[in-house]
Amino acid sequence: MTAVDGLRVSADRExxxxxSLCVYRLPQVFDQDAEGRVLVLDERPPDGLRRELRRARRGCPTRSIRVDGLGPDADEDGGAP
Structure with missing residues (x-):
């Protein structure tokens, strides 16, 4: 699966x-505006960021991050990417 046909990142700014957990985990994908709300810098990140994207999504306290194309969750140390 490539970034073009696979991963797509979005966030509910409201x-x-x-x-800031997403920004600390993946500054190449997430940033914050002047009010501190999430900004998605890269809606189609590389496939190699799957594990970190899953962690960023899981770590968001309000579940504001959505990552399409990750597939089913697996444990962090093995299983499906």
Whole structure:
């Protein structure tokens, strides 16, 4: 699966509570605006970021991050990417 036909990142800026966890985990994909709300810098990140994208999505306290194309969740140390 490639970034073009696979991964797509979006975020609900209205539900974001500015925890910054996504920005710390993946600054190449996420940033914050002047109010601290999430900005998606790369809607189609490379396939190699699957694990970190899954962690960023799971770590969001308001579940504001959506990543289409990840497939079913698996444990972090093995299983499906």
């Amino acid at each position: 539900s974001c509570v500015t925890s």
